[in-house]
Amino acid sequence: MSAALAVWSVRVEPGKKASLTAQSDIRISVAALDAELKDQSARSSVKLTYVTPQSIDEDEDEEESLPPTTSTILCSLTPGKIEHAPLDLVINEDDEVEFEVIGKNVIYLSGNYITQPMDFPADEDDSDGDLNDTDYDSEVDTAELDEMEHDIEQDDSHRFEEIKTDDEKEAQRAEESSSKKRPRESDAGESGIGGEQKLSKKQLKKLNKKLKAENGEAVPGGGSKEEESKKDVTKGEKKEKDAKKEKKDEKKKSTENGAQKKKGELKETPGGLKMKDVKVGNGKAAKKGDLVSIRYIGKFMDGKVFDSNVKPKEKPLRFRLGRGEVIKGWDEGIVGMQTGGERLLIIPPNLGYGSRKQDGIPANSTLRFDCKLLAIK
Incomplete structure (x- = not known):
């Protein structure tokens, strides 16, 4: 944190x-x-x-x-x-x-x-929501982690190929060449019984080098349909990799934008009001004249709570924004909040209760409110 x-x-x-x-x-x-x-x-x-x-003395009587x-x-x-x-x-x-x-x-x-x-009491019985439901820290989606692990396994599945010795490769190429009966043009005159081509070790090595080309270009003459099919599969896997990478980049960008959206800086107005968006909502923004529903916790600057409406069965505070129904710090500080958003307000005395002493609030008090905007009408 x-x-x-x-x-x-x-x-x-x-x-x-x-x-x-x-x-x-x-x-x-x-x-x-x-x-x-x-x-x-x-x-x-x-x-x-x-x-x-004090140091604790176990021999003393526990009084x-x-x-x-x-x-x-x-x-x-x-x-x-x-x-x-x-x-x-x-x-x-x-x-x-x-x-x-x-x-x-x-x-x-x-x-x-x-x-x-940020301490918010639980409010499970209120259908309008509760400040305690807010997640102030970014959490990793377990489903996304599983998908990432699956992508890594898929990406690694074709990194490694079976390693064979030169003799095994030559034998394999000779067997494929014999079964396909596709003699090279330069050796067309050299054939064995039944017209089947016979290749020397030197010729087999040259043919093997051509078949092993993996630079994306066409395989030289003599390549089998099996090798061409293998290249098509490789191209398809490459496209699949590119698509997955693009998808990951989009997710990462979206996550970064979301994290940036949640973060806020403490800003101060010319009148001395300080505001900080703890969480930006997704609904429409509040403006003067709107009827807003607010849950809040009011504290003194030493952290002592003097008022709140987040306990079970307590109703949200509803008022018409900008009409003087609440203190000036609220009329100014709630403007611009979006539905579901949470904002910290630090209200100086001139925008609060000033030199007037209220119930439980001394005169000239600087007040702190943790507010959550539930609805706008």
Whole structure:
């Protein structure tokens, strides 16, 4: 599975502890003061609390107790002097950490996901489909492999011929020549009993060389109908090879085009919306005014899920595209999707809920949505 890069950030307010359980490996690369300062001169520090690693002692009693923690200061920022600080801290998957600001100003911690899995719950009961049905990695068709192996065996079947000694070849040619009774013109006057031609060893060798020609040209005089028939078979096999090779090239080209179609790059609009086509659909493309049906998973940038409609018996979200029935990031981000396609949307606050606090969504939140377009009407 290829590594996916996505932005991660968390807002740490004074007096409030920001707890985090990493759902994927996260790299924290910078700490910066908020654009709006509550105190123009006071220093604010970021405090990190994490579980202290312990060795396991088998002799100790197995009693449940809270694991010990350790606290440290990541950085200290002062308005007008040091307003941001570079960091290089990796939070591993499933690690539990806690951030706290000691001071009066809000501090943002930012970085990126090192790996970013796409986790979709199963939805076997919903006939409209489910995000879990998506295959994000290319799979090899077993039927195609069998066909390839069959083609290889067919191609190799006429590569090898039975090897005979010179004496055996001469004897075989002499026997064929005797049975066909086709004397060479130069030796027409030399015949044995019953008019059957008798050839010397030298003459047999010359005849053998002519019959063994495999360069595609006509066999010189003296060749038998059997040899001519053999050449016709060879030409037919060559045509069959060319046809199979052409068929394989077409399949390879089609596979490459399909793989390229599935891949997408993370693009950003002037308004700050980031989009990536995880899978391109095969149906018609959505445009403003269309009634679309969507399944989605909404997450914060730290990976925590705040909303979804992919559980069993949940109905897809239906809305009229471009009519303001959903947030601006959706009205812009769903345009151009094809039926059956899947797209990642990273929506900044100005295209989401802005400074308004929603149920379970803090103000000024950057949101991530994994969307699948089920139908267009």
